[in-house]
Amino acid sequence: MTEQTNILDHIIHLSPPGELDESVRHFRDLGFNVLPGGTHADGLTYNALVVLKSGVYIELISFVHPVEHYPAGSDDRARREGHWWAQKHPGWIDFSFLGVPGVGDIINKRASNEGLGALYRPGKEGGRIRPDGVQLKWVVTFPHGHGLLPAPFFCEDITPRENRVPSQGAEHPSGAFDVGEVTLLVDKNELPTVTRKLANTLGVEPLADQTDSDRVEFAISSPEGAGGVLVLKVGDTTSLPTGTFIDSVTFLTKNSDAGARGEKRTPYGKLTHKAI
Structure with missing residues (x-):
């Protein structure tokens, strides 16, 4: 197995x-x-x-x-x-x-x-x-x-x-219930090598039928949920602090309030609420 x-x-x-x-x-x-x-x-x-x-x-x-x-x-x-x-x-x-x-x-x-x-x-x-x-x-x-x-x-x-990881406290005013996407920035010339290494690390191949040559997606699971995708995206890695590759984190939410959706920021990081 x-x-x-x-x-x-x-x-x-x-x-x-x-x-x-x-x-x-x-x-x-x-x-x-x-x-x-x-x-x-x-x-x-x-x-x-x-x-x-x-x-x-x-x-x-x-x-x-x-x-x-x-x-x-x-x-x-x-x-x-x-x-x-x-x-x-x-x-x-x-x-x-x-x-x-x-x-x-x-x-x-x-x-x-x-x-x-x-x-x-x-x-x-x-x-x-x-x-x-x-x-x-x-x-x-x-x-x-x-x-x-x-x-x-x-x-x-x-x-x-x-x-x-306590089960209590998992209800959020934003309605967030899972991570839908973790986006990593990578240099274009490193994308093939990083893709191969991540495929071996995760034990899954990239998702098929991807039309954007500068973007690679891997299906990921959650301990108790459906999971989302880990994304490699070609971008300017110098825009991120040295040693950091996470560009943004997308949270899935059931909150239909428009004010609860869209891109948000902490003083140091970018996140998005996506209603489904």
């Missing part, structure tokens, strides 16, 4: 250090119910969650302190500078698919069969403690060259996923 590796888990929106509360306010103003998250096990980041009925969620995350807070030469300074998101700028910075045991080996085997070499590194354990004291544990698996090409990481739960 082929393991499914195209189930969208969550998308990450970064705030400036110590400014998570500001992002929470912005997302609430955009029609989302935001739940408290907690501090991650490394003590460097903390988060809040926007959970959708589909089981996908948006992770609003911030570093607790800027790099300068930690004494030069200290272990804490080294950990902060070496964090995988240390060089990211605020906005949509990363996205994760739901992991399965040995997901890196599964993807690397697919890629090896096409002569692509190893795409993913070994998994690393992580976790956080919820405000109610419940401890969460997971394994994250990152791609080689993380941040150099548009590729997701994977999150595999050790503790029950429902502890990490």
Whole structure:
């Protein structure tokens, strides 16, 4: 049986250090119910969650302190500078698919069969403690060259996923219930290579009958919903902060109010509500 590796888990929106509360306010103003998250096990980041009925969620995350807070030469300074998101700028910075045991080996085997070499590194354990004291544990698996090409990481739960992604709070004033589209910008000359790598990563081929040569779509699933598409779109990647490829996120909504639809913005990222 082929393991499914195209189930969208969550998308990450970064705030400036110590400014998570500001992002929470912005997302609430955009029609989302935001739940408290907690501090991650490394003590460097903390988060809040926007959970959708589909089981996908948006992770609003911030570093607790800027790099300068930690004494030069200290272990804490080294950990902060070496964090995988240390060089990211605020906005949509990363996205994760739901992991399965040995997901890196599964993807690397697919890629090896096409002569692509190893795409993913070994998994690393992580976790956080919820405000109610419940401890969460997971394994994250990152791609080689993380941040150099548009590729997701994977999150595999050790503790029950429902502890990490609560089902309550999934009703939103905007009517959002799933992610319909995640759009990644890519340079035109990199589109063929990125397409092949993503096909191996997700375990699915691009959707057929696509007439735009500058756009490639992959069908993705949701944990509890129908899912949407992951889009590679040729565009000016210099318009995005270095190491970031997510141009926009489209939320599916059942709200027919015209004011709830269309393009919206946080101070750092673009999103769209699409009524269906």
